[in-house]
Amino acid sequence: MSLALQRPGFAARHAATLRQLRFYAWSFGRSPSSMLGLAIVLLFLALAAFGPWIVPYPGDGSGAMNLSNRLKAPSAAHWFGTDEMGNDLFSRVVLATRTSLWVGLTIVGVATLIGVPLGIAAGYFGGWVRMVIMRVTDIFLSVPGLVLALAIVAALGPGILNGVIALSLVWWPGYVRLVEAKALALRSEPFVEAARAVGAGHGRILALHILPNCTSPIIVKASMDMGLAILSAASLGFVGLGAKPPAPEWGAMISVARTYMPNWWWYAVFPGFAIYLTVLGFNLFGDGLRDILDPRSSRG
């Protein structure tokens, strides 16, 4: 029988995984709020990827001057109106998604790279390693991230790069807390003990047995944090310590817009709504992910 010798196809080899994924997709799709979150996130990603080709005035992203057009109310030509330089606000709001995307990815990426290894080490090794790591984490958690970031930016000097550096440096403690609890529970599981019994080293156990079992809560938290990180960076921009105009960034746009309130209301309204929608999208998406990946902790 040649059939038995034939290597089974991809679908056959990964039948269990595929079934699991199909189940995830099905239960995710059942929740309207999760799907709304997914739609918003996809829209945001699409705008970040194709923004310069979609917007009517791509040049306005870098702050062109068109003073005859300044502070025009929303119209067919300028959906969101224009700013004090005569730039099209719709174009600027859309072009700013790219800034927000890399800001969010960087902050969350650095935070996981710092937080996850520390959390795994704390939970797995226990003892004084855990004590030191968790105490330091607690100290960082005692000050709201935004305030600590403000302190770091005050020392480094304002600017979007320094803002991202500051937020990345204060964002990791949440991941330590999250992963530590999980790793602590995992280290006495039979499969970890079995790995140890057959002579696996610490590195192998951590990388192949503990880490893969921590990924669900990490993914959930990371997707929720994308929104919050974008919001925090925009907050720094708003108080004047993040991105500097004319670079298109939502928080900085609102900061400038404040001086044109209340007569030119549209200037602040649209960038703020973009922030709100983005954060809401990532929150709903993360909530939905938690419902399917980590159902036991989704009590809220």
Next chain:
Amino acid sequence: MRAEVLRFVLKRVALTGLMLFGLVCITFTVSNVAPSDPAALAAGPDATRDMIETIRREYGLDRPLAEQFWRYVTGVLQGDLGRSIVTTRPVAEDLGRFFPATLELVLLSMTLGILVGVPAGMLSAMLKNRAPDHATRFLAVSLVALPAFWFGILLQLLFSVQLEWLPTSGRLEVSTAPPPTFTGMLLLDSLLAGQWATFGDALAHAVLPALVLSFPCLASILRVNRAEMIEVLASDYVTAARAHGVSPFRVVCVHALRNAMLPTLAIIGLRWGWMLGSTVLVETVFDWPGIGLYAVSSAIAGDFKPVMGVTLLIGLNFMIASLVVDLLYGVLDPRLRTAS
């Protein structure tokens, strides 16, 4: 038993001290990685090299790092947080001046968050998976996602500019004389002095910022209270109480709420520090002269001593709040006294 409680309290207080020391280490490190030269900053833009050197010696910035650290720590312990370049006053004095305004705002928001969040969470739990529950849950997610600084501007547009119901910013009208200072909190001070018109004016100014500040707090109290309530309502003793014919109102508001309030209390303690941090944004929008606005205006001027002072003050507040919550837990749940 009593000795055990005392030991727990002492251990907890010692831990708080250790954490505070850790925070001082962080602020010292941040101050010292700064690429900007603090001596040059203090001397001002037109200072000569000699003047900068004099200031460097005066501030002890030419000493070894370990000695600087020692001086910094002993200084902080004595309440010396350095001097603000912008206001030219000692940072500690500035904090004393600005903190009551922030405290007033946070207390008001916290009250608002609890008064709305707890009942809304209970209602949501009782009507689980029905329309009001979905509505409150969506509201909770929305409130977290709202950029406080943006929503503050929208509220200003609606209530101050369009409807002209409430003032835009500040703590009092320029024409209103501030009440005699007892606590620095205008609402309390005007009450103590019996000045009702001033009280009304101060309250009108506080409504919008307090509302904006309360949203994230309200949302998390709502979420936690709902989750706990659902769990508690499903427990045996609640079923037993119902079976004994206790009125539904009494079951929910007395029997269930008491146990559901414990995690809510923890959230309130956690939120205390977070709200102090959020004032950075809210106070900027509403020109509220508290520590948040102080931190922001100092940070923009590149003057980081005040920012470090605010960081330490907020950290201290958070640590004290979590200490109080931990001790309250022991008071409210006698089982924990022996467990820990």
